[in-house]
Structure formats: C-alpha cells, structure tokens
Amino acid sequence: MNTYNVDLNNLPKHIAIIMDGNGRWAKQRGLPRTAGHFKGADNLKRITHFCYDIGIKTLTLYAFSTENWKRPQDEVDALFNLFYEKLQDYKALMGDRKAVVRFLGDKKPLSEKLRNKMREIERDSLKYLDGGFTFNFAINYGSRDEILKATREVAELYKNGDIDIEDINEKLFSNHLYTYGLPDPDLMIRPSGEQRISNFLLWQSAYTEFYYSNVLWPDFSPKMLADAIIEYQKRNRRYGGV
Numbered sequence: 001m002n003t004y005n006v007d008l009n010n011l012p013k014h015i016a017i018i019m020d021g022n023g024r025w026a027k028q029r030g031l032p033r034t035a036g037h038f039k040g041a042d043n044l045k046r047i048t049h050f051c052y053d054i055g056i057k058t059l060t061l062y063a064f065s066t067e068n069w070k071r072p073q074d075e076v077d078a079l080f081n082l083f084y085e086k087l088q089d090y091k092a093l094m095g096d097r098k099a100v101v102r103f104l105g106d107k108k109p110l111s112e113k114l115r116n117k118m119r120e121i122e123r124d125s126l127k128y129l130d131g132g133f134t135f136n137f138a139i140n141y142g143s144r145d146e147i148l149k150a151t152r153e154v155a156e157l158y159k160n161g162d163i164d165i166e167d168i169n170e171k172l173f174s175n176h177l178y179t180y181g182l183p184d185p186d187l188m189i190r191p192s193g194e195q196r197i198s199n200f201l202l203w204q205s206a207y208t209e210f211y212y213s214n215v216l217w218p219d220f221s222p223k224m225l226a227d228a229i230i231e232y233q234k235r236n237r238r239y240g241g242v
C-alpha cells in the first residue's frame with residue numbers, strides 16, 4: 001500500500017468530504033452531468049479504500065443536500081437511481097471491511113425502495129460495531145434541518161418533564177443530531193474550488209480544519225487526499241486555547 005508519506009501515527013480520526021464538481025467534470029468533457037456523478041461514485045470507492053487502508057476510523061461523505069432538490073428533476077432522479085445501484089455495491093465493500101454504515105439526513109422524503117435499502121444496510125452493519133471503521137453517507141442532509149430536528153426533540157423532552165432546562169448541554173444536544181455518537185470531524189475537505197461549507201455539519205465543525213482543492217471530485221485522487229492529511233498534520237490546533 002502506498003501511504004504517500006502520511007504520518008500514520010497522527011491521523012485525523014474523522015474526515016468529512018464535500019464531493020463537489022461532478023457536473024463541471026462532465027461538462028468539460030462534453031458529457032451529461034450524470035456522467036460526472038457516475039465518475040464521482042467510482043471515486044468515492046477509491047477514496048474509501050484508501051482511507052480504510054491507512055487507518056482512518058470515520059469517513060463522512062456529502063452525497064445530497066436538502067437544497068439539492070432544486071436541481072432539474074431528471075438529475076435528481078438520476079442521482080437517486082445511482083445511490084440505489086451503488087449502495088448495493090458498497091454494501092459488499094463495507095461488509096468486507098467490517099464497517100458500520102450510517103445515513104445522515106432526513107429519510108422521509110426518499111422513496112420507500114431506497115429507504116428500505118438504507119435501513120437494511122444500516123441494520124446489517126451493526127454487527128461490525130467493534131470493527132473500528134464507520135462510513136457515513138449524508139443523503140438529504142442539511143445542517144440547519146438537523147439542528148431544528150434536535151431542537152424539537154429536546155423541546156419534547158422538556159415538555160414531557162423528562163429533562164430540566166439546566167440539563168440542556170452540548171452532550172445532550174449532540175445526542176439528537178444525526179451524528180450522535182460520532183467524533184466531530186477533524187478534517188473537512190472540499191474539492192472543486194468552492195470555499196464554503198454549504199450547510200454541512202455546522203455544529204460538528206466548530207473546530208474542524210478545512211482543506212480546499214481546485215481539483216474536481218472525480219479526479220480527486222488518494223495522493224491528493226494524502227496531501228490534505230499531510231497539510232492537516234502540520235496545523236496547530238488550539239481549540240480556542242493558546
């Protein structure tokens with residue numbers, strides 16, 4: 001395995017990636033946008049292999065945001081068909097690696113067929129809780145939506161007399177986010193030249209290190225991911241201290 005000079009003793013525990021630039025990748029080649037998403041899905045596999053091989057424990061990928069419904073219907077349909085097809089494929093890959101798979105986001109608006117597949121994958125992967133690798137797909141995920149969901153749940157607890165106002169703290173609140181139980185991301189990567197967070201893990205990224213690259217997601221290689229980790233390893237994380 002080529003680790004591209006990453007210091008394996010100082011790895012980020014959790015890497016989050018905004019898989020951006022599929023559409024532009026396709027456009028540059030005169031292909032339909034969906035061809036870019038197919039290529040992006042292939043890259044997801046390559047990057048997942050690499051992360052697993054070097055020992056990253058948690059990987060979270062932004063596949064579809066609560067705002068992505070604004071895209072043309074045929075692109076949305078193609079994306080969900082792709083998710084369905086690829087999830088079957090990833091299921092085997094994740095099984096080989098004994099990974100826990102989680103889907104972050106609101107499943108309600110998704111088709112029943114896809115929801116069932118997602119639930120089946122999540123449930124079957126629970127046997128790997130001790131396996132040490134967790135793979136999260138953010139599908140129909142939006143951080144503001146997630147924070148509101150948590151707020152409603154916490155309000156409900158208070159209303160039912162299960163908690164006092166003083167019990168509301170970061171830990172309790174975090175337990176109502178889709179990411180409950182996961183460590184916050186240490187490193188957030190966004191390829192494709194855009195430098196924004198786009199409603200992804202707003203609460204969780206309070207002290208996350210950001211890394212941007214101009215390369216479009218389908219071309220974002222394991223070597224480039226290694227470069228991102230090496231850059232992360234040089235940073236001095238102070239968490240508000242000195």
Ligand code: FPP
Pocket residue numbers: 019020021022023024025037040041044062063064068079082083084086087137192
């Ligand atoms: C953003 O690129 C990418 C997406 C909205 C979709 C990402 C999805 C995949 C890579 C497939 C994942 C597969 C599974 C199974 C989860 P963009 O379309 O915004 O690109 P652009 O900014 O160049 O238009």
